[in-house]
Amino acid sequence: MASTDATPRTVAPAPSAPGRRPARRSRRRGSRAVAIAFLLPALAVNLLVIGGPGASSFFYALTDWDGFTTPSFTGLENVTRLVADSNFWNAISHNAIYLLTFITVPMAMGLGAAFMLSRIRRGTAPLRVIYFVPYLFASVVTAQVWKNLLSPSSGIASALNKIGITALDDVFFFGDTRLALFSVMAVDVWQFWGFLVVLFLAAMQGIDQSRFEAARIDGANAWHEFWHIALPGIRPTLTFAFMIISLWSLLTFNFVFVLTGGGPAGSSDVVALLVNRVAFEQLQAGYATAIALAMSFLGALLLVIFHFIRRGEEEGL
Amino acid sequence: MSALASTDRGTTAVPRASGGLRRTPLSYTVLGLVAAYSLVPVLMLVFNSLKSDLELGRNPLGPPQNPRLENFTEAWVQGSLGRGMLNSAIIVLGTVVGVWICAGLAAYALARLDVPFKGGIATYLFLVISLPVQIFLVPLFFLWSRLGLTDTLQGLIIIYVAINTPFATLLLRSFLVAIPKEIDEAARIDGANELQTAVRVVLPLARPGFLTVGIVVGLAAYNELLFAVTFISEPSTLPIATAYLNFSQGFTQQYGLLNAAGVIMVVPVLVMFVLMQKKFISGLAAGGVKG
Numbered sequence: 001m002a003s004t005d006a007t008p009r010t011v012a013p014a015p016s017a018p019g020r021r022p023a024r025r026s027r028r029r030g031s032r033a034v035a036i037a038f039l040l041p042a043l044a045v046n047l048l049v050i051g052g053p054g055a056s057s058f059f060y061a062l063t064d065w066d067g068f069t070t071p072s073f074t075g076l077e078n079v080t081r082l083v084a085d086s087n088f089w090n091a092i093s094h095n096a097i098y099l100l101t102f103i104t105v106p107m108a109m110g111l112g113a114a115f116m117l118s119r120i121r122r123g124t125a126p127l128r129v130i131y132f133v134p135y136l137f138a139s140v141v142t143a144q145v146w147k148n149l150l151s152p153s154s155g156i157a158s159a160l161n162k163i164g165i166t167a168l169d170d171v172f173f174f175g176d177t178r179l180a181l182f183s184v185m186a187v188d189v190w191q192f193w194g195f196l197v198v199l200f201l202a203a204m205q206g207i208d209q210s211r212f213e214a215a216r217i218d219g220a221n222a223w224h225e226f227w228h229i230a231l232p233g234i235r236p237t238l239t240f241a242f243m244i245i246s247l248w249s250l251l252t253f254n255f256v257f258v259l260t261g262g263g264p265a266g267s268s269d270v271v272a273l274l275v276n277r278v279a280f281e282q283l284q285a286g287y288a289t290a291i292a293l294a295m296s297f298l299g300a301l302l303l304v305i306f307h308f309i310r311r312g313e314e315e316g317l
Numbered sequence: 318m319s320a321l322a323s324t325d326r327g328t329t330a331v332p333r334a335s336g337g338l339r340r341t342p343l344s345y346t347v348l349g350l351v352a353a354y355s356l357v358p359v360l361m362l363v364f365n366s367l368k369s370d371l372e373l374g375r376n377p378l379g380p381p382q383n384p385r386l387e388n389f390t391e392a393w394v395q396g397s398l399g400r401g402m403l404n405s406a407i408i409v410l411g412t413v414v415g416v417w418i419c420a421g422l423a424a425y426a427l428a429r430l431d432v433p434f435k436g437g438i439a440t441y442l443f444l445v446i447s448l449p450v451q452i453f454l455v456p457l458f459f460l461w462s463r464l465g466l467t468d469t470l471q472g473l474i475i476i477y478v479a480i481n482t483p484f485a486t487l488l489l490r491s492f493l494v495a496i497p498k499e500i501d502e503a504a505r506i507d508g509a510n511e512l513q514t515a516v517r518v519v520l521p522l523a524r525p526g527f528l529t530v531g532i533v534v535g536l537a538a539y540n541e542l543l544f545a546v547t548f549i550s551e552p553s554t555l556p557i558a559t560a561y562l563n564f565s566q567g568f569t570q571q572y573g574l575l576n577a578a579g580v581i582m583v584v585p586v587l588v589m590f591v592l593m594q595k596k597f598i599s600g601l602a603a604g605g606v607k608g
Contacts, residue, residue, distance in 0.1 A: 031430060031431045031511070032431050032432075034430060034511045035426045035430035035432045035433075036432070036433075038422045038425055038426035038430060038511075039427075039432065040422075041418060041422055041423070042419040042420060042482050042486060045415075045419055045475060045478050045479045045482060046479055046482065048475070048479065049453065049457060049475060049476055049479030049480070050445055050479055050480070052456075052460075053453035053454075053456035054453035056456045057452055057453060057455070057456055060455070060456055067455075067459040068459065109351075112347075113348065113351055116348055117348065119344060120341060120344050120345065120348070121341065123348075127348055127352055128598075129594065130352045130356055131351070131352070131355050132598060133356075133359060133587070133590075134355055134359065136583070136586050136590055136597075137359075137583055137586075138539070138540040138542075138557075138558050138561070138582055138586075139540065139542060140542065140558050140559075140561045140565070141362070141561065141579040141582050141583055142358075144561075144565055144576070144579055145361060145362045145576075146358065148361070148365065148575075148576070149358060149361060154373065154377050154572060155361075155377055155378065156377075158374070158377040190354070190358065194355060198598050198601070202599075250449060251451070253542070253543050254542045254543070257542065257543075257546070258542075258562065271451075275451050275454065276454075279458070280458065280547065285459060288455050289455045289456065292449070292451035292455060293452065295449055295451055296448055296449050296452040299447070300448065303444075303447050303448075
């Protein structure tokens with residue numbers, strides 16, 4: 001604090017309003033430049049990484065760009081190709097399954113656990129920590145743990161062998177077209193759901209306790225308290241959770257990439273993997289950009305939907 | 318859910334007292350089972366990190382009978398984890414400091430200064446936080462390769478700074494608007510210029526906000542995978558996550574070493590978590606990130 005040690009004026013008396021006016025106006029003009037200077041580092045990095053390349057996507061999506069040579073404009077060719085591309089529909093259908101699974105399974109688990117945690121007398125804090133720990137794991141490590149556990153030749157299968165059960169010996173959780181996607185989602189749920197517990201518990205603890213007491217006096221059971229008080233009481237948080245889960249489901253990459261690579265035979269492929277493959281293995285950067293944009297439009301659509309839901313909530317309150 | 322509904326059959330008669338007591342055992346049972354679901358795989362990781370591959374075959378799930386600590390040194394060497402850890406430390410530090418500078422200044426401008434199109438900027442930040450990274454990923458990759466930034470740590474750091482700054486800006490702004498304006502007025506009257514006011518007077522008061530940002534951003538940079546695998550393939554610049562991935566793909570049979578490497582990767586995060594548990598939980602809930 002170089003400016004304050006020179007004089008004892010640190011605690012300045014409030015200056016009188018009339019005397020300050022002219023000074024303030026002249027400062028205003030300069031202050032706009034200062035404000036922009038403060039925004040500059042963030043703005044520069046943003047334009048370089050997100051804004052510029054993001055905007056150029058809208059151009060590249062309409063070209064036959066390979067990433068290196070000069071692209072030539074191909075109009076809507078990429079769009080018609082996308083509509084007819086079975087790989088795209090295959091991948092996006094898995095994103096849809098991901099979305100539906102994640103807005104139900106971890107959601108129900110998170111809500112249930114958070115509600116019970118909010119009602120017990122002792123142990124809330126340590127249990128919350130236990131549920132949260134997997135969320136801190138790097139997905140590469142989580143993937144490895146579950147690969148070991150679910151491998152036909154080690155982990156659970158081989159432990160069951162010791163007691164004479166061989167049922168899991170030829171179940172390839174990540175190598176069977178019928179199981180791969182669900183196995184990947186199960187691993188993802190294990191890592192992620194504790195985040196929802198923390199989110200919902202914090203919201204539920206903010207509900208006025210007297211509402212629960214009043215309901216109890218009226219003869220409400222636990223289910224009633226959950227359904228009629230706890231859930232409505234955390235509605236904004238619920239909407240937020242639905243929103244981020246939906247958006248994340250469109251983006252999901254890590255566990256599919258590490259556990260199955262989208263296979264076998266595309267049975268667990270998702271759009272984020274498809275984009276990477278088309279762009280960086282097949283070097284069809286223009287088409288990959290078109291796929292990515294289609295996905296971003298879906299994300300934007302979800303955002304708009306949730307925006308209206310939230311506005312409806314605010315008006316309803 | 319049905320467990321919940323059935324927990325307090327009969328509690329209606331004496332609502333409060335028995336309500337609390339009767340519900341508790343069932344809740345604890347369910348919560349305990351769920352805790353096991355969360356913890357057992359973590360425990361498996363630790364157990365198996367101490368077993369030789371021979372013992373793993375004999376004893377796949379139980380605690381290790383003769384703990385083999387060499388797994389850790391062998392994994393460290395064979396997986397090039399030292400290099401990965403160093404790279405990740407540089408990436409995490411660079412990202413956190415970069416975000417602090419960019420987001421701190423931007424948040425100060427939005428909270429305190431006369432910024433044109435303030436509402437538009439806030440909307441843009443929100444959009445950037447929400448929209449898929451795929452919207453810029455492909456052009457960015459080829460831009461980076463033209464600029465010679467692929468396979469470099471600084472290339473990855475710049476990307477992470479850009480991705481995390483929007484959220485950090487909005488978070489820090491919410492901390493800054495809570496700091497009374499009289500404080501910076503006083504500094505200005507004392508002759509401090511705007512940068513001095515921001516960096517020496519106001520921003521230090523938002524230290525909890527910076528700590529939260531540091532935790533969220535640091536963890537995200539440490540665990541990040543999509544950009545790491547896409548932008549870095551040169552072994553000497555691999556961060557720990559992709560170094561681990563390469564290790565696991567090269568040595569699929571050495572489960573003991575892989576688990577040891579996993580423990581090595583997770584321990585720094587868990588130590589930080591234990592030290593700053595409350596901050597971690599509130600911060601990650603505020604800035605939710607998911608792989």
